[in-house]
Each structure stands twice: as C-alpha cells, then as structure tokens.
Amino acid sequence: MIWRPFTQEQTAARPLKIVKGDGIWLYTEDGKRYADLISSWWVTAHGHACPKIAAAIAQQAATLEQVILTAFVHQPAENLVARLKTVLPLSLNHFFFSDNGSTAVEVALKIAYQYFKNQGEGQRKKYLHLEGAYHGDTYGAMSVSGSRSMYHFNFTDFFFETASIPVPEWYEGVEDIEAQEEHILEQVKTLLKEEGSSFCALIVEPLIQGARGMIMYRPEFLEQLVTLVRSFGILVIFDEVFTGFYRTGSCFAMDAVPTKPDLVCLSKALTGGFLPLSLTIATDAIYQAFLSDDPKKALIHGHSYTGNPIACAAACASFDLFRQPETLQKVKMVNQIHRSQTLQGVSKRRTLGLVSAFDLASPQDAKKVIEHLFERGIFMRPLGSTLYLLPPLCIKADELQWVYQELQQAIEML
Numbered sequence: 001m002i003w004r005p006f007t008q009e010q011t012a013a014r015p016l017k018i019v020k021g022d023g024i025w026l027y028t029e030d031g032k033r034y035a036d037l038i039s040s041w042w043v044t045a046h047g048h049a050c051p052k053i054a055a056a057i058a059q060q061a062a063t064l065e066q067v068i069l070t071a072f073v074h075q076p077a078e079n080l081v082a083r084l085k086t087v088l089p090l091s092l093n094h095f096f097f098s099d100n101g102s103t104a105v106e107v108a109l110k111i112a113y114q115y116f117k118n119q120g121e122g123q124r125k126k127y128l129h130l131e132g133a134y135h136g137d138t139y140g141a142m143s144v145s146g147s148r149s150m151y152h153f154n155f156t157d158f159f160f161e162t163a164s165i166p167v168p169e170w171y172e173g174v175e176d177i178e179a180q181e182e183h184i185l186e187q188v189k190t191l192l193k194e195e196g197s198s199f200c201a202l203i204v205e206p207l208i209q210g211a212r213g214m215i216m217y218r219p220e221f222l223e224q225l226v227t228l229v230r231s232f233g234i235l236v237i238f239d240e241v242f243t244g245f246y247r248t249g250s251c252f253a254m255d256a257v258p259t260k261p262d263l264v265c266l267s268k269a270l271t272g273g274f275l276p277l278s279l280t281i282a283t284d285a286i287y288q289a290f291l292s293d294d295p296k297k298a299l300i301h302g303h304s305y306t307g308n309p310i311a312c313a314a315a316c317a318s319f320d321l322f323r324q325p326e327t328l329q330k331v332k333m334v335n336q337i338h339r340s341q342t343l344q345g346v347s348k349r350r351t352l353g354l355v356s357a358f359d360l361a362s363p364q365d366a367k368k369v370i371e372h373l374f375e376r377g378i379f380m381r382p383l384g385s386t387l388y389l390l391p392p393l394c395i396k397a398d399e400l401q402w403v404y405q406e407l408q409q410a411i412e413m414l
C-alpha cells in the first residue's frame with residue numbers, strides 16, 4: 001500500500017488514480033478531469049506534461065542519465081548555472097545541488113553554521129526565523145519552523161535552539177501595519193543587542209509564508225529586518241523554494257528588496273514541476289570560508305542524485321520557458337483576475353503575483369468549500385481556514401474566471 005504524505009490514512013478518502021495531465025488539467029482513469037489550482041503543491045509552473053520540458057528530459061535521458069558530481073561535471077548542470085546567473089544578483093555565485101526544498105534548506109543551515117565555525121566562531125549556534133515558518137520536514141528545516149509549528153509538533157523535543165520573530169501580516173484593509181513592523185523590529189533589536197553574537201543566520205520565506213497559510217508581509221519590513229540582522233554580523237538565508245520563479249510577480253521575491261541575502265534556496269518550480277532538484281546558492285565570501293588545506297573545513301554533505309543531469313535539463317527547459325516575454329504578461333493577467341474578482345463572505349484577502357488567498361470562518365468551512373469544488377472539477381487544498389489559488393502559468397483568463405464563479409457559489413452554500 002502507498003503511505004501518503006500529510007494524510008491520516010484511517011479517515012482520509014481513497015485517492016483517485018490520475019492517468020494523464022495536460023496543462024491545468026488532471027485526468028482520472030474513469031475519464032473525469034480536475035483543474036489543478038495549486039500547481040500540484042506549488043511545483044507545476046507551466047502546466048502538466050509540458051511538451052518542451054518532456055522533450056528535454058527524453059533527450060537528456062538518452063544521452064547521460066546520471067553521473068557522480070565530484071570528479072565529474074556535466075553540461076546540463078553548467079547550462080543551468082549559467083542561466084540562473086543571468087537572473088540572480090551577481091553576489092550569489094556558488095551553486096550547491098541537492099534534491100528537494102528541505103535538503104536545500106538543510107544545506108543552507110549547515111553552511112551558515114560551518115561558515116562561522118571554520119573561522120573560529122563556533123559559538124554562533126542559533127538561528128532566527130519567522131513565527132509559523134515552514135522550511136521543510138527534515139530535522140534542521142523543522143527546527144527553524146519553531147516549537148509552535150503547526151506541522152512539526154510531534155518532534156519539537158529534538159529541535160535545536162532558535163528565536164522566533166513575529167510576522168506583521170499584510171492583507172487588504174490591514175491597519176497600523178507600519179506601527180506593527182516597527183514594534184517587531186524593536187523587539188528583534190533588543191534581542192540581538194543581548195544575544196546577537198550567538199546567532200549564525202536568519203532564515204525567511206521572503207514576502208509570503210506559504211505553508212503557514214499564504215501569510216504575506218511587506219518588502220519594507222523584509223528590507224529593514226535583513227539590514228538589522230546584518231548589522232550584528234548574522235547571515236541571511238532566503239528560502240525561495242516556494243516564492244522562486246514568478247510566484248510573487250518577479251523572478252524571485254528578493255527582487256523586491258535592495259539588500260540581497262547571503263544564501264538562497266531554490267526548488268519546486270525549478271524544474272517546472274517535472275523532477276526533484278534543488279539548489280543552495282551562496283556568495284563568494286561564504287564559499288571562501290570553506291577553502292583550506294584542512295579537509296574538515298570542506299562542506300561534507302551530498303546526496304546520491306546530486307545535480308542529476310536529467311533534472312538539470314528539465315530545469316534549463318523550464319527556465320527558457322520562464323524567460324519568454326509572455327511569462328510576465330501571464331503573471332499580470334492572473335494577478336489582475338485575482339484582484340478584480342469580488343468574493344463575498346471571506347476575510348483577509350491578499351494577493352501577490354500568481355498567489356491569491358483569503359480566510360473563511362473555520363477550517364471546517366474551508367474543507368466544505370474544497371469538497372464542493374472538487375465535485376465541480378476543481379482541485380484546491382485548504383491551509384487551516386485559508387484557501388488560496390496558485391494556478392500554473394498556462395491557465396486561461398476564462399478558466400480562472402470560471403474557478404472564481406464556482407468558488408463564490410461554494411462559499412454561498414456554507
């Protein structure tokens with residue numbers, strides 16, 4: 001039997017067997033179809049079974065399927081790095097491959113700690129993170145979600161020491177946001193004045209906390225937070241596993257702030273949703289701190305499929321699709337529809353780039369709406385009381401408008 005993730009197998013409905021994907025659509029074995037409004041857990045960027053990526057994968061699989069990335073390097077990895085360099089800040093120029101978002105985060109956390117340890121500052125053992133963060137399900141990634149995480153409560157006994165920063169939530173009609181931001185920054189400043197030299201890094205999901213419930217916060221806050229922690233010599237990690245590749249409107253969420261991070265994590269949409277692949281990207285200053293005659297100062301971390309050539313070829317094909325001029329037009333079209341559709345009976349509406357979210361009165365209401373939509377051929381997943389839409393880029397205007405009509409009807413039936 002297949003043991004599904006995030007599922008209480010005793011009570012959950014049996015899964016439907018999907019036999020085919022095409023654009024926004026998923027087809028079941030009995031011929032029904034469902035519009036995938038969450039891009040299959042935020043990975044399917046261009047649509048299901050995108051022919052250009054499928055072709056790149058087939059070609060690479062028939063040429064070189066895998067090779068260990070130590071004594072060897074290969075063209076797809078080099079091509080991907082060259083492409084990403086054209087959209088990343090110049091300062092981020094060392095690319096470490098792994099296989100998924102959680103491992104990209106683990107690598108970033110390990111790099112940040114060892115960066116200081118290699119330079120005789122091993123006392124910097126703690127991490128700063130945002131309240132309610134989600135950075136993945138491995139132990140390091142869980143630890144930087146904090147002890148009150150809604151996902152990792154079973155494992156908090158094993159978490160390493162961190163400090164949690166409240167998030168000044170932004171949504172339509174929010175009041176006193178500047179005052180809230182200022183208050184939080186003052187709290188962080190007080191903490192850092194006392195304990196600043198015990199922290200190695202701040203990790204954040206820039207602009208949107210995805211799994212927490214599509215919680216958005218302003219770039220102005222991010223910029224001030226980053227500048228503040230930097231002034232205490234602390235490294236900054238942007239986990240762009242979810243936000244990367246046009247989710248927030250621009251290529252990366254970090255494009256919205258002038259001060260760039262020291263480490264960035266990418267995954268999910270990196271291969272357009274075809275294959276698991278991730279990157280932890282570091283500055284030159286960080287890389288230099290691992291160079292030594294002492295082998296122990298190297299980054300001793302790796303995975304069997306590190307930098308898999310087929311996944312890199314998929315990522316290159318996906319990147320080329322992202323960089324077509326149409327991408328920004330599509331993001332704009334989706335964003336305009338998100339903003340223009342009225343929804344009665346919801347609260348805390350928030351929209352950024354391709355993402356639109358709002359809250360219902362309770363998780364039970366959210367579940368009812370999702371179930372109704374599923375019957376109507378629309379697949380979404382709630383995050384507590386929050387519902388969100390994050391369609392693949394190939395969605396058409398009339399398809400998204402239809403989803404909003406169905407959504408309004410489902411909410412009215414509550």
Ligand SMILES: Cc1ncc(COP(=O)(O)O)c(C=O)c1O
Binds near residue numbers: 102135210211268
């Ligand atoms: C911001 C962020 N970081 C890390 C992860 C973990 O990625 P993965 O599920 O590929 O391990 C996720 C997954 O949702 C995420 O949203």
